[in-house]
Amino acid sequence: MARRVVRTPTKVVVDLDARKATILKAVVVEHIDTAQPVGSSAVAASADLDVSSATVRSEMVALEREGYLAQPHTSAGRIPTDKGYRYFVDHLQSGVLGAVQQQQVKEFFASVRGEVEEVLEQTSTLLSQMTSYTSVVVGASHAHATILSVQLVNLDAHHHLLVTVFSDGSVVKHSLTPSFAATPKEVMEASRQLNALLINTSLETRVQVPSRRDHEADLVREAVSTLHAQQPVMEGEQVFIGGSSRVAEVFDGVETVRQVLAILEQELLVVSLVQDILDQGLSVAIGSEHGFEPLSTCALIVAPVTIDGVPAGAVGLLGPTRMKYREAMAAAEVVSARLTRHFAGADERG
Amino acid sequence: MARRVVRTPTKVVVDLDARKATILKAVVVEHIDTAQPVGSSAVAASADLDVSSATVRSEMVALEREGYLAQPHTSAGRIPTDKGYRYFVDHLQSGVLGAVQQQQVKEFFASVRGEVEEVLEQTSTLLSQMTSYTSVVVGASHAHATILSVQLVNLDAHHHLLVTVFSDGSVVKHSLTPSFAATPKEVMEASRQLNALLINTSLETRVQVPSRRDHEADLVREAVSTLHAQQPVMEGEQVFIGGSSRVAEVFDGVETVRQVLAILEQELLVVSLVQDILDQGLSVAIGSEHGFEPLSTCALIVAPVTIDGVPAGAVGLLGPTRMKYREAMAAAEVVSARLTRHFAGADERG
DNA sequence: ATTAGCACTCGGTAGAATTGACTGCTAACA
DNA sequence: TGTTAGCAGTCAATTCTACCGAGTGCTAAT
Numbered sequence: 001m002a003r004r005v006v007r008t009p010t011k012v013v014v015d016l017d018a019r020k021a022t023i024l025k026a027v028v029v030e031h032i033d034t035a036q037p038v039g040s041s042a043v044a045a046s047a048d049l050d051v052s053s054a055t056v057r058s059e060m061v062a063l064e065r066e067g068y069l070a071q072p073h074t075s076a077g078r079i080p081t082d083k084g085y086r087y088f089v090d091h092l093q094s095g096v097l098g099a100v101q102q103q104q105v106k107e108f109f110a111s112v113r114g115e116v117e118e119v120l121e122q123t124s125t126l127l128s129q130m131t132s133y134t135s136v137v138v139g140a141s142h143a144h145a146t147i148l149s150v151q152l153v154n155l156d157a158h159h160h161l162l163v164t165v166f167s168d169g170s171v172v173k174h175s176l177t178p179s180f181a182a183t184p185k186e187v188m189e190a191s192r193q194l195n196a197l198l199i200n201t202s203l204e205t206r207v208q209v210p211s212r213r214d215h216e217a218d219l220v221r222e223a224v225s226t227l228h229a230q231q232p233v234m235e236g237e238q239v240f241i242g243g244s245s246r247v248a249e250v251f252d253g254v255e256t257v258r259q260v261l262a263i264l265e266q267e268l269l270v271v272s273l274v275q276d277i278l279d280q281g282l283s284v285a286i287g288s289e290h291g292f293e294p295l296s297t298c299a300l301i302v303a304p305v306t307i308d309g310v311p312a313g314a315v316g317l318l319g320p321t322r323m324k325y326r327e328a329m330a331a332a333e334v335v336s337a338r339l340t341r342h343f344a345g346a347d348e349r350g
Numbered sequence: 351m352a353r354r355v356v357r358t359p360t361k362v363v364v365d366l367d368a369r370k371a372t373i374l375k376a377v378v379v380e381h382i383d384t385a386q387p388v389g390s391s392a393v394a395a396s397a398d399l400d401v402s403s404a405t406v407r408s409e410m411v412a413l414e415r416e417g418y419l420a421q422p423h424t425s426a427g428r429i430p431t432d433k434g435y436r437y438f439v440d441h442l443q444s445g446v447l448g449a450v451q452q453q454q455v456k457e458f459f460a461s462v463r464g465e466v467e468e469v470l471e472q473t474s475t476l477l478s479q480m481t482s483y484t485s486v487v488v489g490a491s492h493a494h495a496t497i498l499s500v501q502l503v504n505l506d507a508h509h510h511l512l513v514t515v516f517s518d519g520s521v522v523k524h525s526l527t528p529s530f531a532a533t534p535k536e537v538m539e540a541s542r543q544l545n546a547l548l549i550n551t552s553l554e555t556r557v558q559v560p561s562r563r564d565h566e567a568d569l570v571r572e573a574v575s576t577l578h579a580q581q582p583v584m585e586g587e588q589v590f591i592g593g594s595s596r597v598a599e600v601f602d603g604v605e606t607v608r609q610v611l612a613i614l615e616q617e618l619l620v621v622s623l624v625q626d627i628l629d630q631g632l633s634v635a636i637g638s639e640h641g642f643e644p645l646s647t648c649a650l651i652v653a654p655v656t657i658d659g660v661p662a663g664a665v666g667l668l669g670p671t672r673m674k675y676r677e678a679m680a681a682a683e684v685v686s687a688r689l690t691r692h693f694a695g696a697d698e699r700g
Numbered sequence: 701a702t703t704a705g706c707a708c709t710c711g712g713t714a715g716a717a718t719t720g721a722c723t724g725c726t727a728a729c730a
Numbered sequence: 731t732g733t734t735a736g737c738a739g740t741c742a743a744t745t746c747t748a749c750c751g752a753g754t755g756c757t758a759a760t
Contacts, residue, residue, distance in 0.1 A: 075722045163515060248604055254607075261597070265595055387752095402704075425708080
């Protein structure tokens with residue numbers, strides 16, 4: 001699953017002259033609105049341009065030559081290429097949220113409560129409702145969090161539950177099924193030893209396990225190895241996908257819909273996609289920019305969420321390349337900011 | 351969300367005479383295969399029937415009159431109604447799994463390990479891969495499970511984590527954010543009291559909380575009320591949906607796809623749907639039988655999963671009414687049985 | 701009761717003709 | 731030199747027509 005990180009190539013792109021830029025933007029706006037190829041006359045009619053369609057046409061050939069526009073076929077209008085969208089996005093003055101959405105966000109954060117996971121999940125729903133795109137909310141891994149408490153609870157002689165609480169507030173359970181029958185006393189003792197051993201370590205810390213060959217030591221060893229035996233990456237990452245039904249609204253063609261849904265099912269893939277794009281501040285991957293073929297007709301907007309300044313996840317929006325960037329980006333930005341504030345604010349509220 | 355429970359009305363339906371039955375079945379089989387209306391000659395050609403198409407036709411009129419078949423328009427063949435499918439399903443001799451699927455199931459259960467949640471999730475994926483339908487796996491609520499351990503871990507002065515372990519192996523966390531600053535000592539003491547209070551109770555048990563007005567008692571009260579403050583129903587239910595991309599393959603019409611996806615997003619709804627249909631043994635809800643309008647073009651197959659004889663959840667398959675019932679039902683049955691065995695077997699394995 | 705035969709219905713398809721939204725080009729113009 | 735009006739050309743989409751064929755219901759004969 002090697003994929004390269006793509007940064008927005010803003011600085012590389014030679015800027016277009018004012019008129020070309022206006023024309024390009026007009027084409028993008030119109031195409032986003034209508035989903036149809038845009039003709040020269042439609043652009044010429046665009047108020048802030050006082051030239052004839054013929055002039056627009058010759059500019060369009062230039063824009064096509066430079067790779068910003070494309071023509072589905074002769075005698076059709078132009079549609080933007082990924083590069084065209086990229087230019088558009090890079091020169092977008094950041095939009096403001098509509099009144100309805102503002103209200104929605106406000107109400108949401110005023111009323112939301114509960115565990116982090118619930119908040120993230122509901123945020124995901126919120127975002128997709130606001131934008132009518134599918135949303136992805138990623139909660140950071142607790143790989144770096146330290147362990148606050150470990151507890152071994154025994155269900156019966158052969159089944160024990162290892163419950164670990166991390167400093168980031170996450171709780172993880174693991175089943176232990178040793179081959180010997182352990183007494184409650186032994187389990188308690190093992191639990192005590194585990195606490196002594198693991199508290200304040202992170203999962204990356206290697207610890208010195210006892211080498212004795214008695215039940216307590218065996219339990220301790222099994223617990224530690226179970227706990228540390230995680231996937232090299234991504235373990236503990238949480239993904240919440242909201243509004244997957246939007247996929248059917250927003251993409252056309254059953255096959256495309258199926259493909260996008262299939263990708264959304266692979267949550268690990270989605271996480272790594274988001275992580276790749278993630279940067280400080282709002283960022284967007286358009287079409288094939290993320291280098292992942294099956295999503296070449298998609299655009300993905302990602303905004304980071306932090307807790308106390310450290311990266312704690314991200315919110316994202318997935319739509320077709322011809323998505324309403326301004327609105328969607330505004331939504332992602334506002335929600336990520338409010339979410340950041342929400343988590344920070346949780347500290348001062350009590 | 352009131353919905354009535356619908357049991358399969360097998361006994362109520364007057365049985366059809368042999369020939370009508372053969373014809374009806376032929377129509378269903380053919381329609382499931384081709385998705386097209388089925389004509390009288392196609393049915394007549396069906397090997398185990400030695401009558402002319404004309405005879406078939408007159409039988410078909412009867413079947414239509416009795417509500418088993420319908421005609422999209424004059425001069426088209428017949429398609430089964432929900433009632434037709436119902437008859438078909440009720441008279442289906444239980445099928446056997448294909449060799450490939452058998453192998454798939456075998457390998458899966460031979461290799462699967464991990465927490466219950468993971469197993470259920472992966473089972474869901476398995477089912478959808480086997481059948482190419484969307485699968486739903488529901489894990490039972492732990493409302494009746496007793497509490498094995500409660501632990502209050504303090505993150506900082508104002509944030510504490512209440513970690514509860516249930517006898518069914520589930521672990522639940524709740525955040526407590528009291529308005530006063532509690533010392534680690536107070537938290538530990540509260541934790542001790544909670545244990546004394548709650549161990550061996552279930553969430554349905556009302557407990558006597560201390561009425562003192564000190565920090566420990568306040569913490570205990572807040573913990574108990576948080577723990578008991580659950581949704582009246584469904585809390586703790588787990589749902590795993592696998593292969594939602596199949597929706598796009600299997601249903602036709604963007605709008606239908608969107609609608610089904612939208613329903614799948616509401617997990618509570620899906621759970622209640624499954625619960626309604628759930629019965630001992632394999633059961634099927636066809637079309638509007640479940641009384642839920644938006645899913646009237648769907649069929650839902652449900653098979654129960656038990657642990658040590660008590661209901662512990664269910665596996666389900668969601669497809670169009672014209673789904674491959676025999677294969678899908680076989681898959682649901684086999685997987686639910688193996689899952690039941692898996693959970694029972696876990697006890698003897700260690 | 702069954703069947704062959706027949707007239708009729710009606711959705712789907714294939715082609716042809718038409719439309720119309722574009723373009724690119726050219727020649728005139730400021 | 732940049733801009734524009736005008737025009738011929740292209741090509742997808744639409745409309746129309748005719749027709750085909752699958753399938754029915756009915757009837758009369760077996």
